[in-house]
Amino acid sequence: MEEYNVRIGPVLLVEDNGDYALLVRLAFKDARVGNPLHVVGDGEAAIEYFTSWARGEPMSTPLPSLVLLDLSLPGKSGFDVLTWLRSQPRFASMPVVVLSSSSDPGDLERIRNLGAEDYVVKPTRFGDLVTIVGTLARTWLLGQGPASADAVDQA
Amino acid sequence: MTVRAAPKSTGSLSLWARAGLALLAFAVYAAAYVPLYRVADTGASALVLIPVVITAWLLGSWGGVLAGLLGFPLNAALLLLTGERVAPLLLDLDSLEGPALVVVVGAVFGLLRDLGMQVQAQLERWRRATSDLQESQDRYRAVVEETSEGVVLIDTETKKIVEGNPAFRVMAAYGGDELRECRLYDLLSESRQEIDRGIAEIRSGKHFTGEKRLRRKDGSLGEVEVAVDLIVYGGREVLCCVVRDITERKRAAALLARYTEQLQEALAELEAITYSVSHDLRTPLLTIHGFGTHLLEGHAAQLDDEGRDFLNRMLSAADRMDALINDLLVYGRVGRAEPKLEPLDTGSVITKTIDQLEAVLSQRGAQVTVTKPLPRAVADAGVLGQVLENLLSNAIKFVPPDRTPHVRVRGEINGNRARIWVEDNGIGIAPEHRERIFRVFERLNPADAYSGTGVGLAIVQKGVERMGGKVGVESQPGKGSQFWIELAAAGE
Numbered sequence: 001m002e003e004y005n006v007r008i009g010p011v012l013l014v015e016d017n018g019d020y021a022l023l024v025r026l027a028f029k030d031a032r033v034g035n036p037l038h039v040v041g042d043g044e045a046a047i048e049y050f051t052s053w054a055r056g057e058p059m060s061t062p063l064p065s066l067v068l069l070d071l072s073l074p075g076k077s078g079f080d081v082l083t084w085l086r087s088q089p090r091f092a093s094m095p096v097v098v099l100s101s102s103s104d105p106g107d108l109e110r111i112r113n114l115g116a117e118d119y120v121v122k123p124t125r126f127g128d129l130v131t132i133v134g135t136l137a138r139t140w141l142l143g144q145g146p147a148s149a150d151a152v153d154q155a
Numbered sequence: 156m157t158v159r160a161a162p163k164s165t166g167s168l169s170l171w172a173r174a175g176l177a178l179l180a181f182a183v184y185a186a187a188y189v190p191l192y193r194v195a196d197t198g199a200s201a202l203v204l205i206p207v208v209i210t211a212w213l214l215g216s217w218g219g220v221l222a223g224l225l226g227f228p229l230n231a232a233l234l235l236l237t238g239e240r241v242a243p244l245l246l247d248l249d250s251l252e253g254p255a256l257v258v259v260v261g262a263v264f265g266l267l268r269d270l271g272m273q274v275q276a277q278l279e280r281w282r283r284a285t286s287d288l289q290e291s292q293d294r295y296r297a298v299v300e301e302t303s304e305g306v307v308l309i310d311t312e313t314k315k316i317v318e319g320n321p322a323f324r325v326m327a328a329y330g331g332d333e334l335r336e337c338r339l340y341d342l343l344s345e346s347r348q349e350i351d352r353g354i355a356e357i358r359s360g361k362h363f364t365g366e367k368r369l370r371r372k373d374g375s376l377g378e379v380e381v382a383v384d385l386i387v388y389g390g391r392e393v394l395c396c397v398v399r400d401i402t403e404r405k406r407a408a409a410l411l412a413r414y415t416e417q418l419q420e421a422l423a424e425l426e427a428i429t430y431s432v433s434h435d436l437r438t439p440l441l442t443i444h445g446f447g448t449h450l451l452e453g454h455a456a457q458l459d460d461e462g463r464d465f466l467n468r469m470l471s472a473a474d475r476m477d478a479l480i481n482d483l484l485v486y487g488r489v490g491r492a493e494p495k496l497e498p499l500d501t502g503s504v505i506t507k508t509i510d511q512l513e514a515v516l517s518q519r520g521a522q523v524t525v526t527k528p529l530p531r532a533v534a535d536a537g538v539l540g541q542v543l544e545n546l547l548s549n550a551i552k553f554v555p556p557d558r559t560p561h562v563r564v565r566g567e568i569n570g571n572r573a574r575i576w577v578e579d580n581g582i583g584i585a586p587e588h589r590e591r592i593f594r595v596f597e598r599l600n601p602a603d604a605y606s607g608t609g610v611g612l613a614i615v616q617k618g619v620e621r622m623g624g625k626v627g628v629e630s631q632p633g634k635g636s637q638f639w640i641e642l643a644a645a646g647e
Contacts, residue, residue: 017438023445101434124437124477126445 007141009065010036014046014081015099016073020122023129024068031134035065035141043076047084050091064094066140069116071100071107079114086115095140170214177210177218181229188233200230204260211264215272219265223258305379305398307334310391311354314339317393326379326400328371339394344368344376357383357394366401377402423491430487433480440480443473475608482610485541486595489618494535496622498645501575502529504536505564508543521551521560529566530573532642534622539642542618543577545611546638550579552607553636573644578637584630593626615640 011033015021021039028037038061040046046069052061067085071078078098085091097118098111111119117140123129168176184206191199203226211219299306305323309316319327319334327334327342339354340347345367357363363383368376380399385392447470451463458466502525509516509523516523532539551560563578584592593616595609619626619640630636 019442019446020438023441026445026449101437122438122441124440124444124480125474126441126448129441129445 007065008035010038010062011066011068011141012046012049012064013037013039013068014043014073014078015039015068015070016041017070020070023126024133027126027129027133030130031137033133033137033141035137038062038064043073043078043081046081047076050085050088054090066136067094067096068136069096069098071098071102071111079110082111082114082116097136097140168213173213177206177213177222180206180209181222181225185229185233189237192233192237197234200234203230203257207257207261208264211261212268214265215269216262216265219261219263219268220258221261223254223261226257226261227254305396305400307396307398308386308388309339309394309396311358311385311394312392314350314354316342317388317391323398326371326377326398327369328373333372342370344370354394357385358392360385369398369400378405426487426491430484430491433484433487436480437477440473440477444470444477447473479608479610482608482614486610486614486617489538489541489614489621492538494538494621496533496535498531499534499536499539500529501532501534501539501566501573502527504534504539505529505543505575508540508547511540512544512547515548516551519551519554519560521554521562523547523562523564526563526565529564529575530568531645532573532575533645534624534642538618538622542615542640543575545614546577546640549607549611549615550577550581550636550638552611553581554579555582568644571644572641574639574641576637576639578635580635583632583634583636584628585632586630589628589630592628 011028013021013024015024018041025037025039028035038049040049046067049061053063069078069081073081076084078100082096082098085094085096092115095117096115097120098116099120099122100107101122108119118136120132120136123132184203187202188199191202207219207222207226210222214222299320302320303322305320305326307316307319307323316334316337316339319329324330324334329337339350343350345353353363363381365381367379367381369379370376378401380401382397384395386395387393388395447466450458451466451470455463505525509525547562547564550562554560558580561580564575565578566573566575568574593612595613615638616626619642622642624640624642626638626640628636628638
């Protein structure tokens, strides 16, 4: 299988659960996604990552090609991070995919209004996670666009 | 009604008894005649009037006349017994006045007796009629006095209380005669104008039934239900009001409504907690499943067969837990969300559901036959999909492993109800378990034999109920089950 690396920037995962972050890393490997994965543990750290890049420290904090954002974070929530990102002209077009355990239709509506590209309900089976990661990579890193996004909406 | 004793009079004796008594009177007279003659000479003959009068009294006018006519030949015969030489056809009065007098006396006494009887009968009738009337009045009065409904009569002109029964006096807390001093204005919380307008409406022929607030003597207010009719009472036009005290009922209803509201709030809160807890329970599952899978795949060499078996058991437990949480989430969602009811083609919903279940159906080698057309029904497309999905997976779940699951889906219309049947060739359900299977976590079979979370049919029941329908099952153990759901039919 070919490695996907059209957009070769890293994927930034905002996730406070270390187990989950490790599983996403494993899924990247299984799905043969070559982009490096950066993990930050809360909303503050995510915002700090972007401001650090903006200050001109691209070596330690390279600009992500895709942001995977958990909703329920300690301190600033995923909603707050998304709102902040969309308020910064520089990051307004940064692809953001929200990961959440909630499948509440109200949350979904709010996320779309805030300008997230996509919304993925966290799976409970590792195989599903691999599939989701692969689909997200094809869609957002190979530039195929959200045409195949249906396959991602696994509630 | 009391049975009155017949009046004690001659009329109470039978005709034959009375005739016997009359004959006895004549016999006594005849026996006494000869001794009397010795004392009073022919004057004794006048005493025939005594049995004649007695007969008239016993037998009436016709009896009196007959006795009088018999008296003359009897006297003549008795005179012959005495050896009297007087011409036998004449009494001692030497004229016809004698026999005529006897007949007249008999007739007059008989007539008097008849008249007396008739007067007595008439009096008796009058007495009876009067007492019947009294009794019926007493009965009505007792009903009004004893009933628990308040009855109050109000003069439409003066607005004064004409009468109020004890039940009403208790409701309004007024003593015996105090009520008569009151006017309607004192008894209601409304203004005079409103009361006058109400009375005018009733006088124009409008019957009133409704709730009012009754002002008691101490000024406190009570809730009453009133029915008012216009009647004529003692020559006056009065309002006849039947009043029921509903103060307690209203208080109880208000209390019930408050409790119900609190209960619903508590329930909604509980459902919200269940929903969010179910979500949070899913997160650790990925950890268990993800690392378990990696352990099994990437580190299999370091494990012996037993270790791999343990790991497989853990992974399948995680799968079961995942299914359970998913079902609970669906159950919670179906129970919480307000269904959007619209006319639907249930056939297209079932087609979509079968497509979604494709993987599960083919894995089990199941066949699903849909007998089209299925009826149109009023339903929520999402909820109906959930219901049918659970019915279909239930239908293939409880089939012995060596049998190919065969599911038949068909519909029927009964009046304004549309029914969809989902029939399987599974193990069936004994009649005593048919109520239980629709409850959450009710499982009839051991977990190892047939996989299931015990929530599927509860989702079916909840979903159908939320759409205003009904569910049911017909089944024989070993002969499969026929589940049905019934919804409001939608026109073409």
